[in-house]
Amino acid sequence: MNTRREHSVHVVLLALMVSSSALSSVHAQDAQTPPLAYEATSCVMCHSDSDPRNMPPSAHDPVEHFEQDVHRAAGLSCHDCHGGAPEVDVDAPDAKDLAHAASAGFRGRPAPQDVPAFCGRCHSDAAYMSRFDPDVRVDQEQLYATSVHGQKLAEGDVKVANCISCHGRHPGGEMASALAHGITAISDPNGPVHPTQVATTCGRCHSDAAYMKEYGIPTDQQALYERSVHHTQLVEKEDLSAPTCNDCHGNHGARPPGVADLAFVCGTCHGRQAELFRESTMATVFEMNELGECMVCHGNHLIVPPSDAMLVSQGDGDPNEVQRCSDCHTGSDDTGAPIGKAMHDGILALDDKVHGAEEVLADAEAKGMPVSEAEFHLTGATDALIEARVAIHRFDPALVEEPVARGSKVAEEAHAMGEAAIADFYFRHRWLAISLVGIAFVIVSLVLKVRQVDRRLEARRATSGGRDAPA
Amino acid sequence: MEPRSSSPGPEPDRGSSWGARLGLDLFKSLAEHKTVPRHQHTIWYYMGGMALFLFMVQVATGILLLLYYRPSSTEAYESVQFIMTKVSWGWLVRSLHSISANLLVLVLLVHLGSVYFLRAYRKPREFTWVSGIALFFLFLGFGFSGYLLPWNELAYFATAVGTDIPGAMPGMGEFVVRLLRGGPDVTGATLSRFYGLHVAILPALTTVVMGLHLYQVQLHGMSTPKRARIKGPPMPFVPHFLLRDLVGWFAILGLLITIIVLAPTAPKGALFPFDFLFDPKHLLELGNKADPFSSAAAGIKPEWYFLFMYQALKMIPATVLGLEGEMLGVLAFGVGGLVLVLVPFLDRGASGLPPHPLARAAGSAIIAVGLALAALGTFCMVEMGSTLGIVGGVIAGLWIVVSVVLDRRRRGAESLLFPSLGLLTVLFIVAMTIVGRLS
Numbered sequence: 001m002n003t004r005r006e007h008s009v010h011v012v013l014l015a016l017m018v019s020s021s022a023l024s025s026v027h028a029q030d031a032q033t034p035p036l037a038y039e040a041t042s043c044v045m046c047h048s049d050s051d052p053r054n055m056p057p058s059a060h061d062p063v064e065h066f067e068q069d070v071h072r073a074a075g076l077s078c079h080d081c082h083g084g085a086p087e088v089d090v091d092a093p094d095a096k097d098l099a100h101a102a103s104a105g106f107r108g109r110p111a112p113q114d115v116p117a118f119c120g121r122c123h124s125d126a127a128y129m130s131r132f133d134p135d136v137r138v139d140q141e142q143l144y145a146t147s148v149h150g151q152k153l154a155e156g157d158v159k160v161a162n163c164i165s166c167h168g169r170h171p172g173g174e175m176a177s178a179l180a181h182g183i184t185a186i187s188d189p190n191g192p193v194h195p196t197q198v199a200t201t202c203g204r205c206h207s208d209a210a211y212m213k214e215y216g217i218p219t220d221q222q223a224l225y226e227r228s229v230h231h232t233q234l235v236e237k238e239d240l241s242a243p244t245c246n247d248c249h250g251n252h253g254a255r256p257p258g259v260a261d262l263a264f265v266c267g268t269c270h271g272r273q274a275e276l277f278r279e280s281t282m283a284t285v286f287e288m289n290e291l292g293e294c295m296v297c298h299g300n301h302l303i304v305p306p307s308d309a310m311l312v313s314q315g316d317g318d319p320n321e322v323q324r325c326s327d328c329h330t331g332s333d334d335t336g337a338p339i340g341k342a343m344h345d346g347i348l349a350l351d352d353k354v355h356g357a358e359e360v361l362a363d364a365e366a367k368g369m370p371v372s373e374a375e376f377h378l379t380g381a382t383d384a385l386i387e388a389r390v391a392i393h394r395f396d397p398a399l400v401e402e403p404v405a406r407g408s409k410v411a412e413e414a415h416a417m418g419e420a421a422i423a424d425f426y427f428r429h430r431w432l433a434i435s436l437v438g439i440a441f442v443i444v445s446l447v448l449k450v451r452q453v454d455r456r457l458e459a460r461r462a463t464s465g466g467r468d469a470p471a
Numbered sequence: 472m473e474p475r476s477s478s479p480g481p482e483p484d485r486g487s488s489w490g491a492r493l494g495l496d497l498f499k500s501l502a503e504h505k506t507v508p509r510h511q512h513t514i515w516y517y518m519g520g521m522a523l524f525l526f527m528v529q530v531a532t533g534i535l536l537l538l539y540y541r542p543s544s545t546e547a548y549e550s551v552q553f554i555m556t557k558v559s560w561g562w563l564v565r566s567l568h569s570i571s572a573n574l575l576v577l578v579l580l581v582h583l584g585s586v587y588f589l590r591a592y593r594k595p596r597e598f599t600w601v602s603g604i605a606l607f608f609l610f611l612g613f614g615f616s617g618y619l620l621p622w623n624e625l626a627y628f629a630t631a632v633g634t635d636i637p638g639a640m641p642g643m644g645e646f647v648v649r650l651l652r653g654g655p656d657v658t659g660a661t662l663s664r665f666y667g668l669h670v671a672i673l674p675a676l677t678t679v680v681m682g683l684h685l686y687q688v689q690l691h692g693m694s695t696p697k698r699a700r701i702k703g704p705p706m707p708f709v710p711h712f713l714l715r716d717l718v719g720w721f722a723i724l725g726l727l728i729t730i731i732v733l734a735p736t737a738p739k740g741a742l743f744p745f746d747f748l749f750d751p752k753h754l755l756e757l758g759n760k761a762d763p764f765s766s767a768a769a770g771i772k773p774e775w776y777f778l779f780m781y782q783a784l785k786m787i788p789a790t791v792l793g794l795e796g797e798m799l800g801v802l803a804f805g806v807g808g809l810v811l812v813l814v815p816f817l818d819r820g821a822s823g824l825p826p827h828p829l830a831r832a833a834g835s836a837i838i839a840v841g842l843a844l845a846a847l848g849t850f851c852m853v854e855m856g857s858t859l860g861i862v863g864g865v866i867a868g869l870w871i872v873v874s875v876v877l878d879r880r881r882r883g884a885e886s887l888l889f890p891s892l893g894l895l896t897v898l899f900i901v902a903m904t905i906v907g908r909l910s
Contacts, residue, residue, distance in 0.1 A: 368735020370556050370757075432732040439725040443718055450714045457711065461704065 360418030506705035515585035544659030627761030
C-alpha cells in the first residue's frame with residue numbers, strides 16, 4: 001500500500017516538474033518573440049493550398065520555385081520583398097484582403113519597368129546588404145539605368161532584360177514567376193550568371209532573331225562566341241578568367257563598346273598588346289578611319305587563336321575570321337606588307353628553333369638523361385617568343401628583332417645542351433659495352449685461374465696421399 | 472767507467488720482411504690456414520663475401536659523394552642534381568651507391584635466409600648470428616637514413632610516414648619520434664640527423680660490429696650442415712675460395728653498371744615479375760624537390776625492404792580487442808625482431824640434425840607472406856590487397872601443415888617454437904586482413 005502511495009507521489013511530482021519546465025519555456029519564447037517561420041506564414045500556407053477552389057495551380061509557382069532561391073537560403077521570406085501581413089489567420093474569410101492590404105505595405109508583383117527599383121530596394125541599400133556580405137556591391141540599379149537595357153526600359157520597352165531576366169533560373173519554361181522566384185547565387189555553376197552560363201543567358205534573347213527583329217542588331221553573337229578561343233578557354237579548359245559577354249560589355253551597365261574604346265576593353269586582359277597598339281602609328285590611322293582597333297584583325301565575338309600567318313598570308317574573305325596584314329596592305333608601294341613579312345620571318349625562325357630544341361630535349365629525356373636544367377633554360381626562349389608575338393602590336397620590326405635574337409640564342413644553347421645529353425647517352429652505352437667486355441675478360445681469366453689452382457691442389461693432394469697440402 | 476745500459480736486453484727479432492715488421496704475417500697465417508667446406512650448399516658461403524664487396528662499393532662511392540653532397544634542406548636536392556648532371560662520372564657514383572645499397576640488402580636477406588635454413592647459427596656460432604643480425608639492422612638503418620638525403624618528394628613523405636611509426640609505441644613513442652626527427656615534423660633538422668647517422672654513427676657502429684662478425688667467422692670457421700653431401704676435402708680460402716669470390720664480385724659489378732646504364736630507358740615491366748619490388752628507374756630518378764607544405768604525392772611508399780612492414784601496418788584495423796592496432800603491429804614487429812636475434816638461443820634442439828620441417832616451412836612461409844605484403848604495398852590496392860592477403864595467408868598456412876604431414880623423417884625432440892611462431896604470424900596476418908575487410 002505504501003509502495004503504491006509513494007509511486008503516486010512520484011508521478012505527481014514528475015508531472016509538476018514537466019509542467020513548470022514547459023511553462024517557463026513558453027515565457028521565454030514570449031520574451032524573445034522569434035521571427036515567424038517561413039512555412040508558417042500565411043503567404044506560404046495559402047499559396048501552397050492544393051484545393052483549386054481556393055488557389056489556382058499557377059499560384060503555387062512562387063512557393064515551389066522559391067525553395068531553390070538564394071534569398072530563401074539567406075533566410076528571407078515572401079513579405080521581405082512583397083510586403084503584406086504574413087501572420088494573418090488563413091482561415092479567416094477575409095484572409096486574402098488582410099494579407100494583401102496596402103496598409104500592411106503589400107507591394108504585390110512588380111511591373112517589368114518597376115523590377116529594378118523593386119530589387120534595388122534592398123540591393124541598393126549598403127547598410128542592409130552588408131548584413132549578408134560586407135563587400136557586396138550596391139551599384140547594380142544605378143549601373144542598370146546607364147545600360148542600353150535600362151535606357152530602353154525607361155523609355156517603356158518592357159521586352160528588354162531586367163534583373164530577373166538574367167538572374168532567374170530557367171527551368172525549361174519562361175514564366176515570369178519561375179524566373180523571379182528562382183534567383184540563384186552568382187557562384188552557382190548551374191545558375192544563369194555563372195561565367196560558363198552567361199553566353200547562353202544573353203543568347204536567350206540576343207540569339208532569337210524574331211525577338212530581336214525590331215532592334216536591328218545581329219543575332220549571331222552567341223554562335224560566333226561559342227567558336228571563339230575565349231569560349232574554348234572558359235568552357236572546355238574551365239578557365240574562369242577567360243572572358244564571356246559581360247567581361248567586354250559590362251553586366252548591369254551592359255552596352256556595346258565604342259570603336260575607340262576597344263583597345264581599352266581588350267586591354268583589360270591583354271594589357272601589353274593594347275599598350276603597344278596605342279603607341280603605334282596604326283592607332284591614329286584606325287581612329288581616323290573609325291576602325292575598331294583590335295577587332296579589325298581579330299574579330300569581336302568570334303576570336304580565333306591568332307597565328308603567325310596573320311602577318312603575311314591573304315585572308316579568306318570571311319569578315320568574321322581574322323584579317324591578315326596583306327588583306328589591307330595590298331599596294332606594290334605599301335610598306336605594311338614587307339614590315340609584316342619581316343616580323344613574321346623573325347618569329348618563325350625563333351619558333352623553329354624553340355621546337356627544334358624541344359624535340360632534342362624530349363629525345364634526351366626519353367633516353368633517360370636528366371635535362372630539367374636545359375628545359376628550364378629553354379623557357380627563356382619560349383618567353384622571348386611570346387614577347388616577340390606581343391611586340392608585333394606596335395608594328396615596328398625593331399621591337400620584334402630584340403626578343404627574337406635573345407630567344408634564338410637561348411634556344412640554340414638549350415638545343416646544344418640536349419645534344420650533349422644525347423651524346424652522353426651514347427657514350428655511356430659505349431662505356432658499358434667496353435666495361436662489360438673488360439669484366440667478362442677478368443671473369444674468364446679468374447675462372448681459368450680457379451681451374452689451374454684446383455688442378456694444382458688435386459695434384460699436390462694426390463702426391464701427398466690424400467692429405468691436405470698448403471698451396 | 473762504462474755507462475750502464477738501460478736496455479733490458481736485445482729486441483726480439485721481428486723478421487726481415489715488411490710483412491713481419493707490420494704484423495701482416497698474422498693475417499697471412501690466418502689466410503693460409505682458413506679453409507672452406509665443399510658440399511652441395513657451398514654456394515651460400517659466397518653471400519657473405521658478396522655482401523662485403525657491396526659494402527666496400529658503398530664506402531667508396533659514399534666517400535666520393537661526400538665531396539659534393541650538402542646536407543641542408545635548401546641545398547641537398549640541388550647538390551644531388553649537381554652530382555647527377557655536372558660532376559664528371561657523378562651519375563655513375565651516385566647510381567652505384569643507390570643501386571648497390573639495394574642489392575646489398577637483397578644479398579643480406581639471402582645470406583640471412585641461407586644461414587637460417589642451414590642452421591648455421593647453432594652452437595658455437597651464436598654470436599656470429601647475433602652480430603650478423605645486428606649488421607642487418609644497421610644496414611636497414613643505412614637504407615632508411617640514406618633514403619631521405621636527396622630531399623626529394625618521395626623521400627620526404629616516405630620518411631614522414633616511416634618516422635611516424637615509432638609514435639605508436641606505448642609510453643616512449645612520442646619521444647622516439649622527436650628524437651628521430653629533431654622536432655615534431657620532418658624538417659631540415661631531420662635531414663641533419665639522418666646525415667649524421669648515415670655518415671658517422673652507423674659507419675662507426677658497423678665497423679665495430681663487422682669486425683666482431685668477421686672475427687667470429689674466422690674463429691669458428693664455416694658451418695657444415697651435418698647431412699650435407701661432402702664433395703671433397705675443404706678448399707683453401709686463399710686463393711681457391713677468394714678467386715671464386717672475385718668471380719662473383721666482378722659479375723655483380725657488371726650487373727650493377729648494366730642496371731645503371733640501361734634502367735633509365737628500360738620499358739615498363741622489363742624486370743617482371745620483380746619490377747614491383749625493385750624498380751631501378753625509380754631509384755635513379757630524383758623527381759621533384761621535397762616541399763613540406765605540399766600535399767603528399769600519390770604512390771608514396773617506403774623502400775622495397777620496408778614494404779612488408781608498411782603494408783602489414785596498413786592492413787591492421789584501427790583497434791583490435793580494444794587496443795590500438797598500429798601499436799600492436801609495432802609491438803609485433805619489435806617482438807619479431809627480438810625473436811630473430813635470439814634464434815640460436817631459442818632453437819636448442821639436438822644439433823647435427825637437418826632443420827625441422829616445421830622450422831623450414833615456417834621460415835618459408837614468413838618469406839612468402841613478406842613478399843606478398845611487399846607486393847600489396849606496391850600495388851596500393853586495398854580491396855585487391857585484402858583478397859590476396861587472405862589467399863596468401865591461407866596458402867602459407869597450408870604449406871606448413873602439408874609439409875609436416877608429408878615429412879616422415881622426424882627425429883629427436885625438436886622444438887615447436889619456430890613452427891609455432893611461423894604459424895602464429897600467418898594466422899595473425901590472415902586475422903588482421905579479415906578483420907580489416909569486415910570493418
